[in-house]
Amino acid sequence: MTARLEDADHTSAQQRIDHAKSDPSMLMQSLLPTSGSLLRCLPIRAGEYLELVDWTGRQLRDGKRGGIHKDVPPILQSLDPKSRRWIVRVNAIGSGYWRVVGEAQDLIAVAQRIGQRWVKGLRLAKKIARPI
Numbered sequence: 003m004t005a006r007l008e009d010a011d012h013t014s015a016q017q018r019i020d021h022a023k024s025d026p027s028m029l030m031q032s033l034l035p036t037s038g039s040l041l042r043c044l045p046i047r048a049g050e051y052l053e054l055v056d057w058t059g060r061q062l063r064d065g066k067r068g069g070i071h072k073d074v075p076p077i078l079q080s081l082d083p084k085s086r087r088w089i090v091r092v093n094a095i096g097s098g099y100w101r102v103v104g105e106a107q108d109l110i111a112v113a114q115r116i117g118q119r120w121v122k123g124l125r126l127a128k129k130i131a132r133p134i
Contacts, residue, residue, distance in 0.1 A: 007019065007052065007055060007056050007059065008020075015051075015052060015055050018048055018051070018052060019052065022048070022049075022052075028048055029047065029048050029049030029052070030047055030048075030049060031047060031048055032045075032046075032047060032048075033045075033046050033047060033048050033050075033051045034048075046077050050075070050077035051077075053075045053077060054075055054077055054078055057074070057075050057078065058088070058089070058092055061089050087130050090130050091103050091104075091130060094123070094126055102121055102123070103123065104127065105127055105130075105131060106124055106127040106128045106131060108127075109121050109123055109124050109127050110124070
């Protein structure tokens, strides 16, 4: 755990922040995988990704002293107007999902693209699609 995103050692967020210090224009570029991923990234800019990671961490950090800024980042509003689903999905990473996170039709499309019949997380994706 860390209080500041840039202090989160060995994370893609830290790598992106370090890169942005030497090349601030990268924050306006499309989000690209940091290494080894064959799957696409979210269709957002690197700066929006960092804002989303920061906001998500603030929501999930139990016992944090002080107030938590509850305003939803604009990028999350465009990705999913029901921001609560984002938090449920993030909490499920590592247990409910494996390769890909998203709505059921997205998981099915990825499975087809990589030649599989299904990917882990399909049942969870269908459950989350119902109103929260």
